[in-house]
Amino acid sequence: xKFKSKYIHVGITILFYLLxxxxxxxxxxxxxxxxxxxxxxxxxxxxxxxxxxLTFVSLFFSLIIGxxxxxxxxxxxxxLKYISKVFNxxxxxxxxxxLVVILYYIVGNAFNVNNKFVSAVIILTSxxxxxxxxxxxxxxxxxxxxxxxxxxxxxxxxFQTYRYIIIPQVIxxxxxxxxxxxxxxxxxxxxxxxxxxxEFFNTIMGVNANTFAYIxxxxxxxxxxxxxxxxISLAIKYMERKLQVVQ
Amino acid sequence: MILKLENVKKKFGNxxxxxxxxxxxxxxxxxxxxxxxxxxxxxxxRMIAGFESIxxxxxxxxxxDVKENEELLHKKCGFVFQSHNLFLHLNVLDNITIILxxxxxxxxxxxxxxxxxxxxxxxxxxxxxxxxxxxxxxxSQRVALVRALAINPDVLLFDEPTSSLDPVLTYxxxxxxxxxxxxxxxxIIVTHEIGFVKQVADYIVFIHEGRLVxxxxxxxxxxxxxxxxxxxxxxxxxxxH
Numbered sequence: 001x002k003f004k005s006k007y008i009h010v011g012i013t014i015l016f017y018l019l020x021x022x023x024x025x026x027x028x029x030x031x032x033x034x035x036x037x038x039x040x041x042x043x044x045x046x047x048x049x050x051x052x053x054l055t056f057v058s059l060f061f062s063l064i065i066g067x068x069x070x071x072x073x074x075x076x077x078x079x080l081k082y083i084s085k086v087f088n089x090x091x092x093x094x095x096x097x098x099l100v101v102i103l104y105y106i107v108g109n110a111f112n113v114n115n116k117f118v119s120a121v122i123i124l125t126s127x128x129x130x131x132x133x134x135x136x137x138x139x140x141x142x143x144x145x146x147x148x149x150x151x152x153x154x155x156x157x158x159f160q161t162y163r164y165i166i167i168p169q170v171i172x173x174x175x176x177x178x179x180x181x182x183x184x185x186x187x188x189x190x191x192x193x194x195x196x197x198x199e200f201f202n203t204i205m206g207v208n209a210n211t212f213a214y215i216x217x218x219x220x221x222x223x224x225x226x227x228x229x230x231x232i233s234l235a236i237k238y239m240e241r242k243l244q245v246v247q
Numbered sequence: 248m249i250l251k252l253e254n255v256k257k258k259f260g261n262x263x264x265x266x267x268x269x270x271x272x273x274x275x276x277x278x279x280x281x282x283x284x285x286x287x288x289x290x291x292x293r294m295i296a297g298f299e300s301i302x303x304x305x306x307x308x309x310x311x312d313v314k315e316n317e318e319l320l321h322k323k324c325g326f327v328f329q330s331h332n333l334f335l336h337l338n339v340l341d342n343i344t345i346i347l348x349x350x351x352x353x354x355x356x357x358x359x360x361x362x363x364x365x366x367x368x369x370x371x372x373x374x375x376x377x378x379x380x381x382x383x384x385x386x387s388q389r390v391a392l393v394r395a396l397a398i399n400p401d402v403l404l405f406d407e408p409t410s411s412l413d414p415v416l417t418y419x420x421x422x423x424x425x426x427x428x429x430x431x432x433x434x435i436i437v438t439h440e441i442g443f444v445k446q447v448a449d450y451i452v453f454i455h456e457g458r459l460v461x462x463x464x465x466x467x468x469x470x471x472x473x474x475x476x477x478x479x480x481x482x483x484x485x486x487x488h
Contacts, residue, residue, distance in 0.1 A: 155318060155351075
């Protein structure tokens with residue numbers, strides 16, 4: 001009965017958004033022309049794939065660098081602590097667009113990083129790892145003190161404590177904020193168009209310049225980003241449920 | 248058990264919690280640490296267990312220097328906390344076997360065999376697959392006791408193991424601890440259960456306001472020499488009656 005009622009509510013929700021969309025479309029009174037935009041679909045798919053690749057490569061490095069930043073912040077070596085803190089403050093306090101311009105044109109030049117894809121990964125990783133280090137911190141600090149004490153008193157070394165006691169408990173609690181961060185990461189790739197990386201947003205802007213079908217282009221963008229973010233959100237929710245069962 | 252404390256001091260910031268504790272105990276098996284709350288007895292026990300730093304002085308347990316040989320001490324001592332502190336993500340069996348496998352390098356089969364045997368002995372075998380949040384307070388504390396016992400420690404340390412339990416669950420846990428006496432296990436217990444301490448302990452240590460005020464065999468409970476112990480016991484017993 002509960003199962004059946006859930007499907008009724010899902011149906012109502014879909015109907016609500018569909019009607020809302022139709023109403024907006026009707027009031028907007030725009031006649032869509034997909035012919036010109038659809039001609040560019042190989043380029044669009046390529047741009048979308050590039051965004052997907054940028055997202056996952058950056059996420060992979062962000063998870064590692066974020067962990068390094070977290071341990072630096074927890075370190076007993078004061079300068080490491082300060083380096084991590086200053087880095088995080090810089091990333092939190094600067095708009096991503098400003099970082100894109102500064103890191104690509106100024107810092108990138110200083111270090112001779114000419115490859116745009118590599119530059120884009122470095123920029124997104126830098127920005128996201130600061131946030132991810134804070135997500136780690138929140139998750140680890142939420143672990144009750146008694147878990148650390150028990151691990152210590154039974155002779156676990158630091159690595160074993162993290163590996164067998166803390167991290168398995170932290171993973172579950174950091175998944176929800178990580179979903180949010182990942183969705184932000186996907187959307188923030190659009191700002192890389194300022195350094196002319198051929199990701200999804202920049203590709204569509206190029207297509208729009210040729211077709212003049214701007215509205216269609218933005219609709220494709222919205223759908224394209226949702227195709228990435230919705231499965232991510234569902235996958236993480238699935239993992240959360242799995243962990244709930246395991247734990 | 249051999250326990251030696253030499254000029255032990257503990258400070259939290261500027262606050263002196265333990266002041267110059269000196270104690271030498273040999274050939275006693277069960278030490279009961281008693282005293283008013285906030286007097287420093289739990290802190291002292293945690294220092295003996297090696298997870299609270301020693302501000303000044305030396306502690307050795309069964310000739311193991313606590314400061315020098317923390318790792319060895321953790322392998323030779325079992326500890327039961329005030330609240331069970333079981334690993335929350337693991338079931339009862341894994342809470343025990345993970346320590347045996349990862350710290351004591353015992354093979355998985357052997358670890359499971361040891362854990363099952365002890366869980367059966369303490370009437371917990373039917374809870375083997377449960378997570379800590381599915382156990383009652385008394386069951387959790389008994390699992391914590393089995394976990395401490397599974398490493399086959401030379402000494403077990405109990406830090407007020409019944410302080411968070413109701414009288415029925417307290418009885419359940421104390422009953423489990425009494426079994427250890429029958430099995431000739433050495434242990435140190437910090438507790439407010441004076442009647443229990445009198446029944447099981449063969450040496451009493453009374454700590455009051457960070458000082459070791461009186462110590463000796465259990466007869467000191469019936470015939471306290473110091474004003475502080477007299478006051479403490481009269482308060483405990485008047486409350487009980």
